[in-house]
Amino acid sequence: MFDFAVFGSLFLTLFVIMDPPGITPIFLALTSGRPAKAQRAMAWQAVAVAFGVITVFGLLGQQILDYLHVSVPALMIAGGLLLLLIALDLLTGKTDEPKQTKDVNVALVPLGMPLLAGPGAIVSVILAVQHAEGASARISVWAAIVAMHVVLWLTMRYSLLIIRLIKDGGVVLVTRLAGMMLSAIAVQQIINGVTQVIQGA
Secondary structure, X not given: OOOHHHXXXXXXXXXXXXXXXXXXXXXXXXXXXXOHHHHHHHHHHHHHHHHHHHHXXXXXXXXXXXXHOOOHHHHHHHHHHHHHHHHHHHXXXXXXXXXXXXXXXXHHHHHHHHHHOOHHHHHHHHHHHHHOOOHHHHHHHHHHHHHHHHHHHHHHHHHHHHHHHHHHHHHHHHXXXXXXXXXXXXXXXXXXXXXXXXXXX
């Protein structure tokens, strides 16, 4: 009733795309300065948002894209542009948001989407669900999705210990490094999207 090959393949694919170790410095940069309780809540919110988005697209992804007449490359370019805007804010130190909304906004955007539930993860899940034949394959696909989000939550939840060690100066350095990494991810995502558009033309 359980297909370990399907589980392992999708889990590894999502691990590479969602990159829990790589998301750690970005998470630390975006949550710095918040109380520990708020940081833990944001880790949970980000994973919950990502899981919700992945689940919706896993169940209805192709129908949603077809209904909106949105191509996968367009989704990649849009996600890349959004990430690039966030990266520029991190690089320039403009990470403050209105106090009443900043905790929620950071957990939803960019952490929940498009960093965790980005175009790459969404497309991988859509394809995995489409190719899953039989109950065991479908169970394995959804088990891999759940397991990946548990790993993401554990990574962000316990990465908060790092903030206590690196102090304010370290947080500033991590923020700049996170901005540089995120800008590179964003540019690569835009390039991939544009390349696919050109190849499909």
